[in-house]
Amino acid sequence: MNTRSEYDLLGNLDVPAEAYYGIQTLRASQNFSITGVPISHFPELIKALAMVKAAAARTNQEFNRLDDEKADAIVYACQDLINGQHHDQFIVDVIQGGAGTSTNMNANEVIANIALTKLGHNLGEYQYLHPNDHVNQSQSTNDAYPTAACLSIQFAADNFIPALTSLKGALEEKxxxxxxxLKMGRTQLQDAVPMTLGQEFDAFAVTLGEDIDRIREACALLCEVNLGGTAIGTGINTPEGFSKKAIEKLATISKKPLVPASNLVEATSDMGAFVFFSGILKRLAIKLSKISNDLRLLSSGPRTGFGEIKLPEMQPGSSIMPGKVNPVIPEAMNQTAYQVIASDLAVSLAAEAGQLQLNAMEPMIIYNLLNSLKMLKQACEMFENKCIRGIQANEAACLAHVENSIGIITALVPHIGYANASRVARRALLSNATIKSLILEEQLLTEAELNELLKPEKMIAPTQVQS
Incomplete structure (x- = not known):
């Protein structure tokens, strides 16, 4: 393999001759081989890093810290990354020591080398345009990386929200x-009172809709960024006013309403917005898992379970039991949810582990948030297209459960009293007789009265008061 020699404070190292990354990226790739997931797995993060570097370059140009030729070349390189080019050059594992320095330097080196080719120089000829001196000018990993993280999570959320919205719409259609x-509602897995299958699916849709709003609210917190704070938030090595101008430019580039954090020192060490966002994803994951649990229960059987709905048959379910078909799509959603819930714990622990003016565990926080969003997007699309849209109702089974249930006695309590209702319910349970037959036997109501009170429309909504 052809190589070029690069130098850093630890000495020389041979870098692949055609690589746009440099020596610090190579060292990091040799040090960190943990997840097997490189930065390139998350294009939103690369896009966000490029936007941060472009905004910083234009601001440095405005302050006469970077000449026009270098600034234009850096912005050109950043645009390539924003457009999706050269992402394969981001080879560092997403979990890494150094609070994200390796990710930041991977971006700095790739951008510098793209810019060098634009200026007519060879890869690695950093005397003409340097990753640290020029691409990273007026920045530190400690402000560039978390700012890019805030942006990348918003970009990932932008990709996820349509999938969640579409899933909500599919549930509304059902x-x-x-x-x-008409079917029986259940509490604690025991017969409760009648409802409709439509009401059950409407509730699924509403609960997901709530979290679409919560995700948008959480994104708003991520619009406060610390770019320009540099190492610890004091703004060392930046010209006065850099932070405000750079963030204004970044807001324009990203089309996100970014603003400087009110206190850059606080913002550099605090992970509160990430923790809040992670909590919303955990809340959503719990809801999605609960819906999956309900679907598996409602479809259980096909002959010895609830059997009230039928899920689409996606694949044979057993290597030994012929004819068995399992609820594999809800099961996959359950497992996705468990991973997101576990990721929230990882984010919480990493956020708590911050010390003094920095949190060195930011890479794990960012990895878990971006990975959760990616998994949830793919899982919601799977859930909608391979499960929800193909669900069928077993109307006969639903009605049979209602007619055979003791739970319908609740609708009669206002008319026969709680004591009578309790006694009849107990008799029905012990004798396996129906509620209707026992009410008529005891002459507590006439058949006409009973039929009127047990009309479906009267059992699934509040009683209308006559004016």
């Missing part, structure tokens, strides 16, 4: 389609 299907 709610309308099943609005006429």
């Amino acid at each position: 709610g309308k389609a099943f609005a006429h299907v």
Whole structure:
């Protein structure tokens, strides 16, 4: 393999001749081989890093710290990355020591080398344009990396929200389609009172819709960034006013309403916005898992379970039991949810581990948030297209459960009293008789009265008061 020699404070190292990354990236790739997931797995992060570097370059140009030729070359290189080019050059593992320095230097070196080729120089000829002196000018990893992280999470959320919105819409459609299907509601896995299958699916849709709003609110917190704070938030090595101008430029480039944090020292060490965002993803994961649990229960059987709905058959379910088909899509959603919940714990522990003016565990925080968003997006698309849209109602089973249930006695309590209702319910349970037959036997209501009170529309909504 052809190589070029590069030098840093630890000495010389041979870098692949055609690589756009440099010596610090290579060292990091040799040091960190933990997840097997390189930075390139998250294009939103590369895009965000490039935007930060472009905004910084234009601001340095405005302060006459960077000449026009170098600034233009850096911005050109950043635009290549924003457009999706050269992402394969981001080879460092996302989990790394150094608070993200390796990620920042991977970006600095790639941008510098793209810019060098634009200026007509060879890769690695940093005397003409340097990763640290020029691409990283007026920045530190400690402000550039978390600022890019805030942006990348918002970009990932932008990709995820449409998938979640579409899933919500699919559940709403099922709610309308099943609005006429009477069934038993259950509490603590015991018969409760009647409802419709449509009401059940409507509730699924509403609970997901709540978290679409919460994710947008969490993104708003990520719009406060610490770019220009450099090492610890004091702004050392930046011209006065750099932070405000650089963030204004970054807001324009990213089309996100970014603002400087009110206190850059606090913002450099605090992980609160990331913790909050992670908590929202955990909340959503719990809801998605609960919905999956319900679907698995409602579809259980096909002959010895609830059997109230039928899930699409996606694949044979057993290597030994012929004819068995398992609820594999809800099961996959469950497992996705468990991973997101576990990732929230990892984020919490990493945020707590910060010391003094910096949190060295930021790479794990960013990895877990971006990975959770990626998994949730793919899982929601799978859930909608391979499960929700193909669900069918077993109307006969739903109705049979209602007619055979003791739970319908609740609708009669206002008319026969709680004591009578309790006694009849107990008799029905012990004798396996129906509620209707026992009410008629004891002459507590007439058949006409009973039929009127047990009409479906009267059991699934509050009683209308006559004016």
